[in-house]
Amino acid sequence: MTDYSLDLNEDQLQMQKWVHDFAENVIRPVAPEYDEKEETPWEVIQEAANIGLYSWEALSSWFSDPTGLTFALVSEELAWGCAGIGLSILGTTLGVSGIVGSGTPEQIAEWVPECFGTPEDIHLAAFAVSEPDAGSDVSNLRTRAGYDEATDEWVLNGTKTWITNGGIDKVPNVHVVVASVEPELKGRGQASFVVPPGTKGLSMGQKFKKMGIRASHTAEVVLDEVRVPGRCLLGGKEKLDARMARAREGKSSRVQAAMSTFEASRPLVGAQALGIARAAYEYSLDYAKERKAFGRSIIENQGIAFKLADMKMELDAARLLVHRACWMGANGKEFTAGEGSMSKLKAGEVAVWATEQAIQILGGYGYVREYPVEKWHRDSKIYTIFEGTSEIQRLVIARAISGIRIP
Numbered sequence: 378m379t380d381y382s383l384d385l386n387e388d389q390l391q392m393q394k395w396v397h398d399f400a401e402n403v404i405r406p407v408a409p410e411y412d413e414k415e416e417t418p419w420e421v422i423q424e425a426a427n428i429g430l431y432s433w434e435a436l437s438s439w440f441s442d443p444t445g446l447t448f449a450l451v452s453e454e455l456a457w458g459c460a461g462i463g464l465s466i467l468g469t470t471l472g473v474s475g476i477v478g479s480g481t482p483e484q485i486a487e488w489v490p491e492c493f494g495t496p497e498d499i500h501l502a503a504f505a506v507s508e509p510d511a512g513s514d515v516s517n518l519r520t521r522a523g524y525d526e527a528t529d530e531w532v533l534n535g536t537k538t539w540i541t542n543g544g545i546d547k548v549p550n551v552h553v554v555v556a557s558v559e560p561e562l563k564g565r566g567q568a569s570f571v572v573p574p575g576t577k578g579l580s581m582g583q584k585f586k587k588m589g590i591r592a593s594h595t596a597e598v599v600l601d602e603v604r605v606p607g608r609c610l611l612g613g614k615e616k617l618d619a620r621m622a623r624a625r626e627g628k629s630s631r632v633q634a635a636m637s638t639f640e641a642s643r644p645l646v647g648a649q650a651l652g653i654a655r656a657a658y659e660y661s662l663d664y665a666k667e668r669k670a671f672g673r674s675i676i677e678n679q680g681i682a683f684k685l686a687d688m689k690m691e692l693d694a695a696r697l698l699v700h701r702a703c704w705m706g707a708n709g710k711e712f713t714a715g716e717g718s719m720s721k722l723k724a725g726e727v728a729v730w731a732t733e734q735a736i737q738i739l740g741g742y743g744y745v746r747e748y749p750v751e752k753w754h755r756d757s758k759i760y761t762i763f764e765g766t767s768e769i770q771r772l773v774i775a776r777a778i779s780g781i782r783i784p
């Protein structure tokens with residue numbers, strides 16, 4: 378007898394099935410329509426809220442799985458349905474992660490439920506870090522936060538870009554904004570702020586038209602003299618002042634802690650990429666068995682069968698990396714080799730590669746919009762770009778395994 382097992386437990390299997398059924402019956406039927414319309418799928422978010430799938434209670438139950446796998450399973454199933462719609466449901470968790478990552482227990486208790494609202498009053502959240510001149514290089518943010526002692530308020534000014542759910546004002550929307558308090562201290566002079574729904578001065582700039590994940594809203598967020606109460610500084614002023622004082626004196630920072638937070642969230646993004654890759658693999662396997670050419674099924678050609686064998690192998694390898702990193706994150710293991718980055722890098726690249734193989738297997742049918750495969754390829758590409766590009770993931774891994782600060 379051994380304790381080691383790669384089997385999912387009953388709770389995980391039940392959750393996986395519940396979300397899979399939602400993806401199959403609610404998401405998939407409307408996925409092509411939202412891909413064309415490029416609009417937020419409010420009806421799907423509403424349905425997800427009605428059944429409790431879009432709620433802070435669901436999120437906290439996924440996080441309370443001691444193996445760390447449940448949230449990855451949910452993410453994979455939603456993206457299997459449609460990555461754009463899946464991200465419209467999961468986008469709020471980006472804002473939540475900003476609050477949980479930096480907030481005090483009181484701030485987490487106040488703001489996390491506010492990010493979801495209720496089925497009768499749906500809310501959203503967004504996490505705004507990236508700027509036109511600072512995507513991978515987030516130490517150079519230009520958005521400024523100044524403290525107004527007289528009113529105990531923070532004043533935010535700047536422009537954020539590529540923000541998922543950014544600037545939507547159809548429903549109450551909690552923005553978590555990362556801004557620079559002391560620019561010369563780079564990353565250590567930055568802080569995260571909650572901008573409550575309806576705050577004056579925050580508005581949506583350009584909404585982007587995208588190659589893929591088109592149901593997910595991506596836009597600029599403009600901050601013009603945005604005033605938020607002092608209590609909206611996540612972690613509190615005392616902690617920020619102490620951190621900046623240490624940085625000014627050249628004392629070491631808790632980079633390892635920040636790194637662990639990113640390493641723990643990356644596999645969940647990788648899990649979404651797995652969902653797309655699996656959708657493409659399943660569809661092209663069925664197609665290859667049915668499609669006839671030269672009097673036989675195309676899968677009877679090794680050229681096609683081996684593609685499918687490789688797709689299955691790469692998909693399973695990527696999933697093992699994703700699940701390992703989720704388990705490490707949930708069990709407080711140190712990511713000594715960039716295991717979180719590995720999982721997102723591998724899953725993102727497998728999704729791009731596998732969806733391209735699927736197009737090839739379908740031939741001309743793979744290239745037209747009547748079939749879902751070309752959409753999956755378009756959807757997959759973002760997974761080598763956002764939440765850290767593939768190059769940045771390789772940088773994290775290389776630094777971790779070498780101990781050298783490779784530039």
Ligand SMILES: Cc1cc2nc3c(=O)[nH]c(=O)nc-3n(C[C@H](O)[C@H](O)[C@H](O)COP(=O)(O)OP(=O)(O)OC[C@H]3O[C@@H](n4cnc5c(N)ncnc54)[C@H](O)[C@@H]3O)c2cc1C
Nearest residue numbers: 504505506507512513514539540541595763764765766768
């Ligand atoms: C659809 C979408 C949704 C997004 N959602 C959000 C969101 O909700 N919140 C948010 O804050 N951001 C979001 N982003 C931003 C995303 O995280 C950034 O686009 C990403 O981090 C890359 O930044 P960049 O686009 O400025 O590229 P750059 O940083 O300019 O990089 C350009 C290229 O140079 C490479 N490169 C850069 N530095 C190095 C280096 N040191 N070594 C090797 N190569 C390097 C990169 O890998 C890339 O290939 C989103 C982006 C998109 C497209």
